[in-house]
Amino acid sequence: MPITDAYNAPVKDMKFVLHELWDASELSTYEGYEDASPDLIDAMLEEAGKFMKNELLPLNQSGDREGCTLENGVVRTPKGFKEAYDKYCENGFTALSTDPKYGGTGLPHTVEFMVQEMVVSTNMAFGMYPGLSHGCYNAIYLHGSEAQKDQYLPKLNTGEWSGTMCLTEPHCGTDLGLIKTKAEPMGDGSFSLNGQKIFISAGEHDLTENIVHLVLAKLPDAPEGVKGISLFLVPKFIPNENNEPGQRNGVRCNAIEEKMGIHGNATCQLFFDGAVGWMVGQPNKGLAAMFTMMNAARLGVGMQGLGIGEIAFQSAFDYAKDRGQGRSLAGTQSPDKPADSILVHPDVRRMLLRMKANNEGGRAMAAWIALNIDKSLKHADPEVREQADDFVQLMTPIIKSYMTDAGSEAANLGVQTMGGHGYIEEWGMEQLVRDARIAQIYEGTNGIQALDLAGRKLGAHYGRYLRTFFHPVSTFIEENAMNPDASEFVGDLAKSFGWLQQATGQIAQSGLKDPEEVGAASSDYLRLFALTTLAYLWCQMALKAKAALKEGRGDAAFYEAKINTARFFYKRMLPEAQAMFKMIGAGKDTIMAMDEDGFSIAA
């Protein structure tokens, strides 16, 4: 049995984050979320946690080993996926946060994001099928015509139909201005699409009766580059008058990728050969339409990092506490056993604490962003909505990039903790390394995320997005400067925040003169930003925990662990911020000085 089966959904920590660190009860004051009381949210999380553990986790390792198969254009998903998918739909997980008008449950997105973490922890490859449908739903919901919404959204909500996002082509992924897929108007409002798309997750499979492809393509008279891209809806089966799958459309899967991880998910090459499609939104505005859902998608990928990080941590801990090797450097701890558990070794503890600090900090960050997504959509005051949206815009690249790096690191630390047993297939840990790796790449590589933050979000509206982070942190530091409970943290927080302010000013100024300076600083800047964010969150969490201990409420051990993890983060992780600051300050010179020959001269 794989070691990862030890996993339990971290509902206790989710509740802490939602109700103690933040105040998720505010959600129920928004129009449409009246039912989303803290009790209901908690119940949902408990139920979801059990469902994922019982239904998805058992298919994780088998799905990875079996993978997907393609025969005669038909993709078969691993054994058990179809049955699990049907239960997943029956339980309403495909429609948690979607609009009740189209059959959704209409719960806050915050709940959806927390559930997503559990899905990823238990079976990332599986989770991508409904995940892609959700992205497809959002794009149609935000940009589709009323008729398109009526026709497709209910089917996506029930999970009867699934969805995809078809962007990448063989010669272009990041630079979508280069796409070649063509869409010819047929004169009856429909278009005929021709071209090839690759890396299409869930592009073809046997879980649903129909698949709704959202395809980026160019109209015949489209302008060059990104300004000439339109978005089209291409169903695998064209719906008949009863809105049931009718005639087979001209889209075929002719290969699925052999890849490093997420084997349970079909990554397809799709050929569009005179496929019938309909435009979603305005001509030549396809990329913008795609990008409005990209934010949610990127946040979803950030949650993948967290999900992998959590199961890697739990599994590694489970292994470490029972694995006896050597004796403690401080003297024997378990004289009755042949060896002490490896948990006694400082370096093992270091690895586990790193994972734990990133997971719990990342969960706090995710909840902060998710609550702001709900606020940006539902709050009554438009100014508050705008501010919340500014915040989401700002933090999206940070959580996507930092949390997928952290998830990948956690999986590797998990392998390291287990030694050779981590490296072999049997225990399931190496699968996490392979699965986690893609999250750093898709939905915009982490390098692109860093550029998005430093090059776009930073300067937008003269730094208005930044305000939503910098002002509360600045106020928090001021307010807690004299707070004895905060004294062990707030000085280091202020330092890190100061570096972040300086680096921000520096990038803004140097970027005006030389965009390459922004590019050279971007990844380190994003990391500095993320570490400062986590420091801010860990200080607050420690303060909440200290308050709870003083009041004598709740589970004291939980709060003590929080405070310990906060201290670990401040002393053993936050110092990296200074290194980042120094690297940013070094500018682009050492990066840009070498010519092409210099790279190859040594070989």
Added chain:
Amino acid sequence: MSEIKKIAVIGSGVMGMGIAAQCANAGFKVDLLDIVPDGAKDRDIVAKDAIKKALKTDPAPFMHKSRAKYVTPGNLEDHMDRLADVDWIIEVIIERADIKQDLYRKLAAVAKADAIITSNTSTIPLSILTDGMEPARAARFAITHFFNPPRYMPLLELVTTDATDARVREGLRHVCDVALGKKVIDCQDTPGFIGNRLGTLWIQVATNAAEDHDLTIEESDALAGRHFGIPSTGIFKLMDLVGLDLGPYVSKSLYDNVNQGDMFREEYRESKLLEGMIAEGYTGRKGKGGWYRLNKIDGQKVKEVKDLKTGEYRPVEKAKGAALAVSKKGARAVFEAGDKLATAAWEYMSKYFVYAADHALDIANSIFDVDEAMKTGYGFKWGPFELMDEVGPKWIADKLREEGRTVPALLDAVGDGTFYKIEDGERFFMLADGSYTPVVRPEGVLLLSDIKRRSEPVMRNGSASVWDIGDGVLCFEFTSMANSLDEGTMTMLGKTIATIDKSDDYKALVIHNEGKNFSVGANIGLMLFASNIAAWPQVQSGIRGGQDVFMKLRFGNFPVVSAPSGIAVGGGCEILMHSDAVQAHAETYTGLVEVGVGVMPGWGGCKEMIRRHLGNKRAPRGPMPALVKAFELIGTAQVAKSAMEAQRDFLIINEDDTITFNKERVLFDAKQRALGMVEGYQPPEEETFRLPGATGRAAIDMALHDFNMKGMASDYDVHVGREVAMVLTGGDTDVTEELTERDLLKLEQKHFVALTKQPKTLARLEHMLSTNKPLRN
């Protein structure tokens, strides 16, 4: 000839009134005479109404409302005797030679023998006006052609002939240039002189090209753009601005007066569409609309434009085309773009070039004068010869030859050279024979651009440069975008002060630049960014740094003269108030506008307003009236609409400062002012103040509350107003306490930074930066 002291203007139409007002602005007593309407009860009603209307006109003909009293209205039947002691009579009546000649005879009968008479005609030759005039009168007669509006348009065409007394010509030149502040250009006595001759041809060929090449009005206006040095008004918008009804008249008159074979006669077309529009009252911006109009459709304002083909209005569309896409690369790129817009542009601009080159030396003394006239009369960046230099004279000549057109002699003469050249920092222009002569400035004109061409700066950074303008005087020039003030400006100003302090060679400083605006104030983009990232210490140190430098300016060991022109607001105003003297161009628009973006003056602006208004001996006694006045100016972000207003009502310019009317003379006057102060210079003493504190704030609070109730001030306006009032009343103080200038500066720092923490202030800053308009929130 005696000096000109008293002026009369005959005819009180828009031009006559405008000229009279500008004379009054310059300090002349002016008689304004017009006809007596049939059966009028008040026989001066025409001139009186004109003055009344002028006081309501925006932009205002008068620089200060008190100047209206300098103009005495009258009529041509009862008040001819008043003309007996007038030195200069300006005729601005209907454009008919017979009526004008008749008037001149009447004037001659009453005017003193050495009085000068001039006409403002734009179309009738001097030779016709003086036809039959007694030679002694004719010798004292000239044309002084102002451009509309006379206060604001710099060009004045001076037309004289060999028969004109040279002293009369020079006397007029002097009074128009120095006193009225005009750019005086000598013109030959030819139809339309320079401005109307070339300008009318240009508009005609441009509209012809629009018609012939099927261009829309939007395309035409976009095509006549910055790449040709033409302001954003283009062609059709320019016509709307000037008034459509005038155009056909000027064109027809030019057509009648130019020689047979003149290009204008071939190009001249009467427009049925235009005639129809004028008949319906579509006379441009002054009427119901013109080529463009604002229409209300379903309560929405829609900008519409005439479709040249259908003659109907339709919504404005953005012009596109290859020629426009490359327009940033310059005029030549536009000509070579290959689309129909490029063809049209070349067709009409080449005609304009040919016409200018063919006639420059018949209508003006030099190509230089032609260029200067077109720049100051039309707001062009380049005159036709400067523009041809930009395109390449040889390229133009070759293209003309290729097309089988005759190449004008001047274009032939210039060969593969240029009409202007610079040698050893001197600018030369070409004469008829292809030789070059240097540009010579009149006495009393000192241009920074000339100095910059001849020398290297004493020091410079990205925000400012410092120039040695001779006789031990340095000139500090802002060089940042819109001359905004940032850290670099302050650093450089600090360095400049230290340099003069230590130096034996330098003894005075002039702060001046030749930008469109003196300064738009602090760079709020940087401040907003710093505020957004909660870098409050940086915001505060930006405030303190500016204060320190401005205090050094005020108390330094040498005289400082600021010489502004155009907009000088916010920090640009504060720098004036910390100078020993201000030598302002008459068209200086200054004030403390900070509250418009949700902040307050922080570089000593509040402090100076307190100091200046408390020290105002003409104000009522006690501190409150002075503080309320200061509050009103700062709290409602008022901008003086002239240097005169800034001096008299705002107290931004000192009482003993003089104002320079001609922009080109500002730097010279400022330098002389500074040198005059060097001998025995003593810096001012630092002042102390007794301010009322909380008791004074109560009165201001009540006023704010009242504004709020009446809907004149938003809740946030009240918040900002209270912060301003805190500073102006001295914060936590009372009259027993003595506050120093530094104390007030610290208060400014504190309350300024407090405002930058407010989201609504940051929203105002962002809105101003992204839309250039204030946000009321």
